[in-house]
Amino acid sequence: MNYVEDDISSGSGDDMNTVDGHNKRQSMTPSGSAQRKRSRKATGDAIVDAMLEIAAASKMRASTIMRNDDRFSINKCIKVLDEMQGVDQQSYFSALDLFENSSAREIFISLKSEKRLLWLQGKCNSLSG
Known part of the structure; x- marks a missing residue:
């Protein structure tokens, strides 16, 4: 008997990978890591916004102090x-x-x-x- 081994990979590259001769399907849903990255980015944006507000308030306070100093x-x-x-x-x-x-x-x-x-x-x- 002659056996012909089928190629595990379909050759099309559609969501299939061959790892150590086993098929592995890639998940199309976002991983927990990607969600954490988005969460960190949102937190980072909030921190940046807060820092910008603090800087603006500080600048306004300095301006007021300078006006009082001039007065x-x-x-x-x-x-x-x-x-x-x-x-x-x-x-x-x-x-x-x-x-x-x-x-x-x-x-x-x-x-x-x-x-x-x-x-x-x-x-x-x-x-x-």
């Missing part, structure tokens, strides 16, 4: 001081020393114009006394 800057305080009437020379130079303190600058600018001189004189008296 209460030493230059701004000196400009207001120069426009005030009734400031004697000793009070003027004491005010320049006060303006080194950011809280003093903020108070000075925030006060109504008629209160600034009284506040400044009070500070100058407390410094000299």
Whole structure:
């Protein structure tokens, strides 16, 4: 008797592989690994989005701080001081020393114009006394 061995592979390559002489059909459904990759990508995208939001908020906060710094800057305080009437020379130079303190600058600018001189004189008296 003559036996003819059939080729296990169909030759068409349709979802069939030969491994150690055995047929193996490839699954067409996504594997758990592919689902995990998609899940990781979604999580990564969410993290990136959150980081971008944090960066935008930080940038906005820095911008606000800079605007406040400009509003209460030493230059701004000196400009207001120069426009005030009734400031004697000793009070003027004491005010320049006060303006080194950011809280003093903020108070000075925030006060109504008629209160600034009284506040400044009070500070100058407390410094000299």
